[in-house]
Amino acid sequence: MKATDMITKEKIRKCAEAIVNGMNLKKGEAVIIRGGAHTQELLEEIGILCYHKGAHPLIMATTDEYSARVYDEIPERTLRETPKHYLAAIKESDAYITIEPFKDPTIQTKFPREKIAARTEANVPIRKVLYGEDGGPGKKWTYAGWPTPEAARFYGVEYEDLERLIIDGIAVPASTLRQNTSRLAELLRGADVLHITDDEGTDFTCRIRGRRINEDDGLIDEYDVRNGDLGNNLPAGEIFIAPHETYGEGSLFCPVTIDRFTNKIIRNAMLHFKNGKLILEECTAEVNEDQMIDSFNRCLEIDSKEREVRTTNIAELGIGCNPAIDKAIGYILTDEKLIGSIHVAFGSNLSYGGTSKSSMHWDFVTSPTATIERLDTKQKIMLHGSIM
Missing domain, CATH: 3.40.1830.10 (Thermophilic metalloprotease (M29))
Structure with missing residues (x-):
């Protein structure tokens, strides 16, 4: 069948x-x-x-x-x-x-x-x-x-x-997604440094000042075309930003993801980064850690021909907001739209407002208990998974 x-x-x-x-x-x-x-x-x-x-x-x-x-x-x-x-x-x-x-x-x-x-x-x-x-x-x-x-x-x-x-x-109608993305975008507009935590050990900062806030509502409209935001993932429902690639540090816990090369399930990954760059020797996972590290290393080799190697640099900060996505299963396409979660990607981000070219783009999604704080205003954008 x-x-x-x-x-x-x-x-x-x-x-x-x-x-x-x-x-x-x-x-x-x-x-x-x-x-x-x-x-x-x-x-x-x-x-x-x-x-x-x-x-x-x-x-x-x-x-x-x-x-x-x-x-x-x-x-x-x-x-x-x-x-x-x-x-x-x-x-x-x-x-x-x-x-x-x-x-x-x-x-x-x-x-x-x-x-x-x-x-x-x-x-x-x-x-x-x-x-x-x-x-x-x-x-x-x-x-x-x-x-x-x-x-x-x-x-x-x-x-x-x-x-x-x-x-x-x-x-989910684009109008519904747009309400959610617009609300988040307004809360983030003009922000400089964000501090992000969750109940599982995620604790990091990243800088977004001056970077485009992309609203993924499932439609590539004329505004998106003018800004070079030409891509759609479906299901849609997130906002995503290319943070400053050489700024930010801390740790991110990802309960489940998929290896970008072998498609093997990776569980309980803890990623550490400094100056926007992964410290690979300190990154761990309970299941298939070797696969995760090897995938980054293989893309580092492929990217060695680029003028600037950005394989392990922070590439994306995303916030999920699709009301139909209520749990993470390891399928990144839906996991990253999970309300209450954030995701961080490493590698390529040139197509949505960043400066990095890479053969790597890998999203790591947190648990749906994220808290996001603007350090410039001390304003909470999200508290324990709920948009403020």
Whole structure:
């Protein structure tokens, strides 16, 4: 049974509408639509809606089995080569939509790390075009989650819970999300240094003065386009800021996350940073600590070709505010929208107001008990997970 067979056609249609309407597509724009073959019905619905907007879709879908064979059979040297036709397609496109590519996330945990690193390196030129790191304007993009029974088993939740988090999370009206994001943005406007704590050991400072406050309401509107904020994650529902990359210190506790290379679950990570930069030798995790550290080190190697290496520098401070997301499960796409939580990412942030280019962008989400204080005014923005 396909995952889409478990989701009603009405829900598929509404999700497709949320994705396409959020892209602010124009007549004549070229749209690449990519996803797992298990999402084919959704991909095609998105394609039809693109046509209705006057845009021109190109759909690409692959199976888990194909991906497994690529990482099993294809040599590392081939995976390290940037596919020139794909790069050309990205350059000629105006928008890029990705739906969760894997039906079963477990399959990624079996891919050899060396080959994952090779493909990450091959994707650097593609990433730079997509996110405007090559000096160009970048492309409008959306990444949307999609539930499957296999994914539910992987994250250790009931399928109904995963569908609720993703599908209901996508369905929250942009107007509702905008109320939440606007409220938070107003509280943060003009702030300099923030002090963030929670009940699990998180205690750090970061500086945001002069940095753009991005409101993720699920819509790429004309204001976003003018400001270069061209991306959407769905479910949406957060505000996010690129803090000053070389300022800030302290500790951040993340109960659960996913390794950026192997997709293995990492539990109870404690990250320490100073002058905005992770102190890797002091960072720990109760489960898969070695995977976490190795992923940062591999991206450090890939980023060594950049003029300035920012792999382990603070890249993002985000605050979740989607009312349909009520628990963290390890799926970063929904976890970072959890009300009462904050998340900090390390690595790349050029596309939303920062100065860092990197092959790494990794979000670490706190427990939903965060307290945020403006040190300039002593004003509490959030207290034990509740927005003030």
